[in-house]
Amino acid sequence: MGALPERAVAMLAAVHARPGLTRAEASRVLGIGTGGAAEVVGRLVGERLLAEGPVVPAVGRGRPTRRLTAHPEGPLVLAAVVTHESWRVDAVELGGASVAGLSGRHSGEPAGAVLAELRRSVEDLRARFGDRVRGLGLAGPGIVLDERWLDATVLGWTDVDLWSVWPDAGVLVADNDATLAALAESRRGAAVDARLALHLRVDAGLGGAVVEAGRLLGGARGAAGEFGHLPMGDPAVRCACGARGCWGTAVDGGALARLLDAPEPRDPVTYARQVLARDDDAARAAVATVAAALGRGVAGLVNALDPDVVTLGGLGAELLAAAPGELDAACRAGLMRFRGGTPPPVVAARLGEDGPLTGAAERVWDRWWARLRR
Numbered sequence: 587m588g589a590l591p592e593r594a595v596a597m598l599a600a601v602h603a604r605p606g607l608t609r610a611e612a613s614r615v616l617g618i619g620t621g622g623a624a625e626v627v628g629r630l631v632g633e634r635l636l637a638e639g640p641v642v643p644a645v646g647r648g649r650p651t652r653r654l655t656a657h658p659e660g661p662l663v664l665a666a667v668v669t670h671e672s673w674r675v676d677a678v679e680l681g682g683a684s685v686a687g688l689s690g691r692h693s694g695e696p697a698g699a700v701l702a703e704l705r706r707s708v709e710d711l712r713a714r715f716g717d718r719v720r721g722l723g724l725a726g727p728g729i730v731l732d733e734r735w736l737d738a739t740v741l742g743w744t745d746v747d748l749w750s751v752w753p754d755a756g757v758l759v760a761d762n763d764a765t766l767a768a769l770a771e772s773r774r775g776a777a778v779d780a781r782l783a784l785h786l787r788v789d790a791g792l793g794g795a796v797v798e799a800g801r802l803l804g805g806a807r808g809a810a811g812e813f814g815h816l817p818m819g820d821p822a823v824r825c826a827c828g829a830r831g832c833w834g835t836a837v838d839g840g841a842l843a844r845l846l847d848a849p850e851p852r853d854p855v856t857y858a859r860q861v862l863a864r865d866d867d868a869a870r871a872a873v874a875t876v877a878a879a880l881g882r883g884v885a886g887l888v889n890a891l892d893p894d895v896v897t898l899g900g901l902g903a904e905l906l907a908a909a910p911g912e913l914d915a916a917c918r919a920g921l922m923r924f925r926g927g928t929p930p931p932v933v934a935a936r937l938g939e940d941g942p943l944t945g946a947a948e949r950v951w952d953r954w955w956a957r958l959r960r
């Protein structure tokens with residue numbers, strides 16, 4: 587397959603963004619006539635990149651049209667996620683649906699052992715789907731430099747080469763899980779159509795990203811969005827990053843443990859979920875304090891960045907559900923007066939735990955469109 591004309595790539599991207607789009611709608615979105623759209627669709631169906639559904643009856647004065655979807659033998663991307671306790675890889679078709687997936691758990695073994703397991707599953711999916719697979723996107727639980735090298739403090743992993751999972755993939759890109767979740771929310775979640783979306787994800791740390799008009803603000807080396815290390819926490823608390831007073835240390839399982847006079851938890855995420863599930867005054871008070879610390883920091887970022895929506899993922903969404911009043915009050919108290927009348931909504935991420943995986947797939951599709959244009 588050679589390079590595709592721009593309007594054919596735009597058609598693929600439009601159907602990817604809105605699977606089930608009709609041919610008539612696509613011709614409007616792309617600003618090409620119905621004849622032009624029919625020609626482009628014909629070529630894409632012929633190259634097994636798109637499929638057309640049955641005829642959709644005419645509406646009003648329009649003509650009958652057809653819905654456009656992924657071709658059943660069409661391109662796939664692999665999207666993989668490594669968390670502090672598990673891994674997963676899905677094969678994702680145009681439009682974002684998973685057609686197959688493999689997953690497993692780990693208990694913090696050396697990175698090489700975990701990635702070797704993931705690599706075997708990637709090889710299984712490649713063997714199953716052959717040259718339909720166009721690339722691999724990976725989400726890691728830490729800073730990912732230059733789209734490749736993972737430092738995961740929580741696992742004690744440094745300079746881990748994520749590309750070792752499939753070194754010669756056609757498209758190969760890795761990024762931080764919270765960053766990818768941010769991209770996913772802006773494409774298929776609670777921040778679709780936002781001019782500037784702020785996503786914050788709390789799990790073993792607090793990360794996130796800013797997405798402006800659908801584009802990630804990644805930073806010079808791809809490490810932007812480490813909001814958990816803004817010094818908005820207690821200066822007496824030392825963070826695993828080496829600094830003191832990091833905001834992330836005020837909103838995680840470690841913060842809950844300190845408030846409850848419990849020892850530092852080995853797994854702060856599991857511990858936080860246990861506290862959130864408790865039904866006693868001490869646990870409720872600790873959750874309220876941590877939710878307020880989250881809300882205060884959100885106010886600081888809203889003042890600085892001017893987002894039109896803030897999405898919370900991971901434990902952030904669970905804190906919002908458990909103590910919405912405390913989180914909201916602390917946020918409002920920290921907002922500049924001119925924002926008080928129209929503060930941006932602070933909502934749970936719609937994609938939940940699927941966010942990083944969905945975002946990893948989106949990054950590969952973005953790169954693949956660029957290749958098709960060459």
Ligand SMILES: [Zn+2]
Nearest residue numbers: 815825827832
């Ligand atoms: Zn820190």
